[in-house]
Amino acid sequence: MKINRNFQHHLPNDSRSAVVVELQATLQDLIMMSLQAKQLHWAVTGPDFRSTHELMDEIAHEAQAFADEVAERTAALGAVPDGRLAGLYAASPLPQVRVGFVPSPEVISITANRLKSLSGRLRNRISRVAEVDPVSEDLLLNLLYKLEKRSWMVQARQLDKPRPKLGEAMMTEVHA
Numbered sequence: 001m002k003i004n005r006n007f008q009h010h011l012p013n014d015s016r017s018a019v020v021v022e023l024q025a026t027l028q029d030l031i032m033m034s035l036q037a038k039q040l041h042w043a044v045t046g047p048d049f050r051s052t053h054e055l056m057d058e059i060a061h062e063a064q065a066f067a068d069e070v071a072e073r074t075a076a077l078g079a080v081p082d083g084r085l086a087g088l089y090a091a092s093p094l095p096q097v098r099v100g101f102v103p104s105p106e107v108i109s110i111t112a113n114r115l116k117s118l119s120g121r122l123r124n125r126i127s128r129v130a131e132v133d134p135v136s137e138d139l140l141l142n143l144l145y146k147l148e149k150r151s152w153m154v155q156a157r158q159l160d161k162p163r164p165k166l167g168e169a170m171m172t173e174v175h176a
């Protein structure tokens with residue numbers, strides 16, 4: 001990813017180059033998260049339709065707002081963020097959401113997995129960004145804080161299942 005080498009900034013060009021690569025990858029993750037959440041917002045079915053439909057809309061809007069913050073930090077470092085759809089699926093490790101209706105428990109399971117994947121990659125990026133730019137590190141830390149909070153809220157719905165009756169296996173699978 002190219003930076004404007006004549007851009008006025010306290011950080012050296014090499015540092016800015018290193019940071020914007022991490023910001024660009026985060027931007028693509030967030031755009032993907034937003035698009036997939038919106039797809040699930042439309043595709044969800046089942047008795048939990050309303051709450052899951054609304055939850056997915058919240059996540060889509062939240063991811064879009066985060067994407068804007070990350071893109072504008074990239075611009076503030078003298079690079080142009082690339083938020084175009086071309087190449088987005090090639091760049092992101094998140095699998096596509098299938099076409100068709102998706103039952104609410106599956107929507108929650110897919111979303112929990114996406115949030116875990118996104119948070120893990122973000123945590124790795126933060127450790128690299130921390131070495132060169134504490135301001136971008138702070139932005140990404142704040143983002144990770146909010147993603148992990150959202151991850152908790154989504155997983156809490158998975159855990160809200162009837163307890164097994166006596167005699168049934170006490171081991172329950174938790175999708176993480």
Ligand SMILES: [Fe+2]
Binds near residue numbers: 041057
């Ligand atoms: Fe809607």
